[in-house]
Amino acid sequence: MTDLAHLTIHQAGALLGQRAISSVELTQAVLERILAVDNEVKAYLTLSPEWALAQAAEADRRRAAGEGHPLLGIPLAIKDVICVEGLPTTCGSRILSDYVPPFSATAVEKLQAAGAVILGKTNTDEFAMGSSTENSAYFATRNPWDLDRVPGGSSGGSAAAVAAGMALGALGSDTGGSVRQPAALCGVVGLKPTYGRVSRWGLVAFASSLDQIGCLARSVADLALLLGTIAGHDPRDSTSAEMAVPDYAASLTGDVRGLRVGVPQEYLSAEMQPEVETAVRAAIDTLAKLGAEVVEVSLPHTDYALPAYYLIAPAEASANLARYDGVRYGLSELDAPGQSLWDGYGKTRGAGFGPEVKRRIMLGTYALSAGYHEAYYLKASRVRTLIRRDFDRALEACDVLVTPTTPTTAFRLGERLDDPLQMYLADTFTLALSLAGLCGLSLPCGFDGQGLPIGLQVMGGAFDEAMVLRVAHAYEQATRWALYPVLAPRPLQRAEAQNRRVRTGERAEGIETQ
Amino acid sequence: MKLSLAQVEHVASLARLALTEREVELFREQLSSILDYAERLHDLDTDAIPITATVLPLEAIVRADRVQPSLLLQDVLSDAPAVEQNCFRVPPVFEGEA
Numbered sequence: 001m002t003d004l005a006h007l008t009i010h011q012a013g014a015l016l017g018q019r020a021i022s023s024v025e026l027t028q029a030v031l032e033r034i035l036a037v038d039n040e041v042k043a044y045l046t047l048s049p050e051w052a053l054a055q056a057a058e059a060d061r062r063r064a065a066g067e068g069h070p071l072l073g074i075p076l077a078i079k080d081v082i083c084v085e086g087l088p089t090t091c092g093s094r095i096l097s098d099y100v101p102p103f104s105a106t107a108v109e110k111l112q113a114a115g116a117v118i119l120g121k122t123n124t125d126e127f128a129m130g131s132s133t134e135n136s137a138y139f140a141t142r143n144p145w146d147l148d149r150v151p152g153g154s155s156g157g158s159a160a161a162v163a164a165g166m167a168l169g170a171l172g173s174d175t176g177g178s179v180r181q182p183a184a185l186c187g188v189v190g191l192k193p194t195y196g197r198v199s200r201w202g203l204v205a206f207a208s209s210l211d212q213i214g215c216l217a218r219s220v221a222d223l224a225l226l227l228g229t230i231a232g233h234d235p236r237d238s239t240s241a242e243m244a245v246p247d248y249a250a251s252l253t254g255d256v257r258g259l260r261v262g263v264p265q266e267y268l269s270a271e272m273q274p275e276v277e278t279a280v281r282a283a284i285d286t287l288a289k290l291g292a293e294v295v296e297v298s299l300p301h302t303d304y305a306l307p308a309y310y311l312i313a314p315a316e317a318s319a320n321l322a323r324y325d326g327v328r329y330g331l332s333e334l335d336a337p338g339q340s341l342w343d344g345y346g347k348t349r350g351a352g353f354g355p356e357v358k359r360r361i362m363l364g365t366y367a368l369s370a371g372y373h374e375a376y377y378l379k380a381s382r383v384r385t386l387i388r389r390d391f392d393r394a395l396e397a398c399d400v401l402v403t404p405t406t407p408t409t410a411f412r413l414g415e416r417l418d419d420p421l422q423m424y425l426a427d428t429f430t431l432a433l434s435l436a437g438l439c440g441l442s443l444p445c446g447f448d449g450q451g452l453p454i455g456l457q458v459m460g461g462a463f464d465e466a467m468v469l470r471v472a473h474a475y476e477q478a479t480r481w482a483l484y485p486v487l488a489p490r491p492l493q494r495a496e497a498q499n500r501r502v503r504t505g506e507r508a509e510g511i512e513t514q
Numbered sequence: 515m516k517l518s519l520a521q522v523e524h525v526a527s528l529a530r531l532a533l534t535e536r537e538v539e540l541f542r543e544q545l546s547s548i549l550d551y552a553e554r555l556h557d558l559d560t561d562a563i564p565i566t567a568t569v570l571p572l573e574a575i576v577r578a579d580r581v582q583p584s585l586l587l588q589d590v591l592s593d594a595p596a597v598e599q600n601c602f603r604v605p606p607v608f609e610g611e612a
Contacts, residue, residue: 102589195569209568238575239568307552318529325530327602332595334605341605343532350532355540358531362522362541363548365529379555381565386558388566420544421551437569462569 004029005165009222012168013070016063023063023073027056027117030075033165034119042141043151043161045080046088047120055117062115070225072115077167079158080121081128082213083202084108091204092124092136092154095324095331095352105202106237107171107213107230114229119167122157126354127321128178128206130154131426134417135356142413143186145452149410152182152426155216159186162216169217169226175207176309177405177430179214180442184405184455187444187481189472190216191223194463195437196241198227199234207316208239210434220443220473224248227465243463251466252473257291259471262398266302267429272407279446279454280404283475287402290474295398299390304383305432310424311367311380312435318364321357324349359420384435391436395461400471403429405442405455429457439465443472444481453481516546 004012004026015021031049038044052075059073078084081091083101090096104112112118125135133141133156141156143149144164151160155172159182162170172179174192183190192214203213215226231245263284268277288294326332326348333351334344353361367376394401407428416423433440438461445456456475460468522542526533533541587600596603 099593102585102592235577239570241570301558304555304558307555310548311552311555322530326595327604329593330595335596339605341607342530344605345530346527346532349530350534353531355537358533358537359541359544361529361531362525363545366521366525366545366549369525369528375556376549376552378565379560380552381567382560382563383555383558384566385563386560388569421548435566 003165005033007168008219009071009074009168009217009225010219012074016073017068023056023059023117024053026073027052027075027119030119030166030168037144037164038166040142040147041144041160041164041166042139043122043157043164043166044077044120045090045092045123045136045138045157048087048118052117052119059115059117067115069114071111071229073117074168075117075119076111077119077122077158077161077170078108079155079170079172080124081173081204081206082108082171083204084118084121087118087121089121089204090138091128092126092138093352093354093357094137095349096329097137097331099329101202103202105213106199106234108202110230111171122155122161122170124157125154126357127204127317128154128173128175129317129356129360131177131181131423132411132413132416133157133182134413135354137354140413143410143452145187146410146450149412149452150185152185152406152410154178154182155190155214156182156186158216159183159188159190162186162188162218169215169222171230172214172216173203173206174212174214174434175210176313176434177427179216180405180430180440180455180457181427183216183442184453184457185410187453188216188218189220189223189441189443189476190214191227191441191465191468192434192439193227193231193465194241194439196239197231197439197463197465199232199237199240201234201236205320207313208320209316210313210437220441220469220476221249221252223441224252224469224473227469241463246466248466248469251470253470254474254477255291256287256471256474259292259400259467260295260398261287261292261471262295262297262394262401264297264299264302264394264401264403266299267403270302270407270428272404273409273448275448276404276407276409276454280402280456283445283456284402286478287471287475290478292471297394297397297401299387299394299432301383301386301390302432305387305435306424306428308380308383308387309427309431309435310363311376312384314360314364315367315377316364318361318368321353321361324352356420387432388436391433391438391461399460399467401459402471403457403459405429405457409448409450409452409454433459438462439468441468441472443476445475445479446481515550517542517549
């Protein structure tokens with residue numbers, strides 16, 4: 001019997017198309033996998049099995065009626081910063097522990113229109129602020145390749161779910177690397193589209209000049225399919241681009257002959273785990289053997305991306321998160337007798353936000369405050385221009401740039417929690433691209449000595465996802481990296497499994513500490 | 515440069531965040547070291563460089579002012595902590611020190 005839970009979307013789609021399996025069978029297999037392993041991995045914050053099976057049955061009916069979108073009946077996971085009508089959207093935060101959005105994100109609506117099956121909501125660092133998913137207010141997600149290690153973040157729940165056979169694909173969000181970095185650490189593929197490519201309606205805002213919805217999957221062709229489905233202009237998001245969506249599948253030719261692949265020297269000379277450098281250099285050699293022309297390029301302001309990002313993103317976050325005031329939704333401590341409204345705001349936000357979110361609100365508020373605005377926020381915004389110009393210049397000479405996605409493979413749980421700067425360094429290779437607003441993806445390019453996956457980052461120009469996917473696909477076809485971990489399931493006891501089916505119940509207990 | 519306790523408390527009040535004493539001390543240390551790290555931006559001469567606030571071309575987005583379907587009132591209010599007469603209920607704004 002085929003292991004349905006570990007199929008790629010395209011493999012499952014082929015079986016569905018031949019009527020060899022039904023979506024209900026496929027969805028059931030993935031739900032069983034979740035029950036078998038998510039007790040250990042903890043990828044899902046909210047699981048919706050009954051609804052998933054109902055959606056699967058509907059997909060089977062649609063197929064019987066003649067529909068055949070490649071996502072019809074495919075079970076997917078959604079990061080919990082993206083709204084799905086009727087399912088809790090917590091953003092990994094206490095302040096939204098009871099929030100149930102009355103609408104769905106445009107990206108989710110598009111997946112649903114195609115017939116995809118939504119399994120549930122995946123864990124995230126609180127408001128997507130973090131690089132390990134340990135900043136979730138509920139629990140840390142663990143890396144399926146080594147349960148003592150982090151899955152990366154902030155889309156760690158989505159990456160772990162895809163890696164462990166608990167979803168065939170997933171949506172995430174990427175502000176400074178939050179799709180690419182966990183994809184690298186979990187050995188899956190993950191794409192951050194160009195700023196403006198995908199509507200952000202229904203994505204809870206973190207840093208509005210940077211945030212973008214992205215996707216995670218087990219093959220580059222699956223990424224192309226997911227992107228083609230969710231991309232496009234949306235009148236409800238004024239930052240979404242009015243540009244036609246190309247046929248991304250058509251770009252997957254397997255041919256990179258004559259393409260110019262740029263290797264930014266600043267990335268390969270940076271401090272990193274030696275095995276990461278070896279694997280990435282080998283990947284570059286592979287692309288050369290496939291006929292690409294490898295060009296050395298320079299992105300001279302690379303070292304300034306991290307300090308610029310950690311002023312700009314918190315500054316924007318401090319403004320965006322001002323909306324959590326205990327009035328319209330979320331935790332509220334406004335009602336205590338004799339308390340001023342002012343004190344009520346402070347209490348609501350002090351109780352509702354976790355340490356990393358508070359840290360970034362403080363940092364951003366400081367960077368925007370009178371007397372410091374020029375020295376910090378505006379200075380960082382000028383440096384951002386220099387970083388954009390670096391990319392413009394490098395991409396004049398090349399079709400794509402390739403680098404490592406992360407300086408190290410997955411680190412141990414807890415290892416960097418007490419040192420924010422060390423944690424921020426996990427994003428050191430992904431931040432610059434986000435500041436420039438361009439597109440990039442991460443795909444597996446090998447393993448370190450401990451069997452942990454290594455990610456290769458392929459970066460491209462604005463709205464040139466087709467080129468990035470083409471190069472990644474050609475590399476993927478020429479190599480054979482196992483795309484999922486062997487995870488010994490510890491099957492739940494039947495009674496325990498019943499309780500775990502909807503994780504919201506469990507969560508509610510865990511957070512009553514006030 | 516180390517931030518003073520008063521600076522941290524001032525920022526917390528601007529951000530409407532009630533912090534514990536322990537948090538004030540922790541953020542004083544951590545924000546100071548992050549800001550020290552950010553000082554390296556001042557190695558670059560950016561006097562002649564414009565800012566990037568968005569990577570998009572700066573154009574006002576306009577649309578026709580037409581009535582369109584929107585969320586139902588009951589759905590909008592469904593997540594509110596306190597509702598009265600189809601409105602969000604808030605404590606008095608113009609009383610005491612606000």
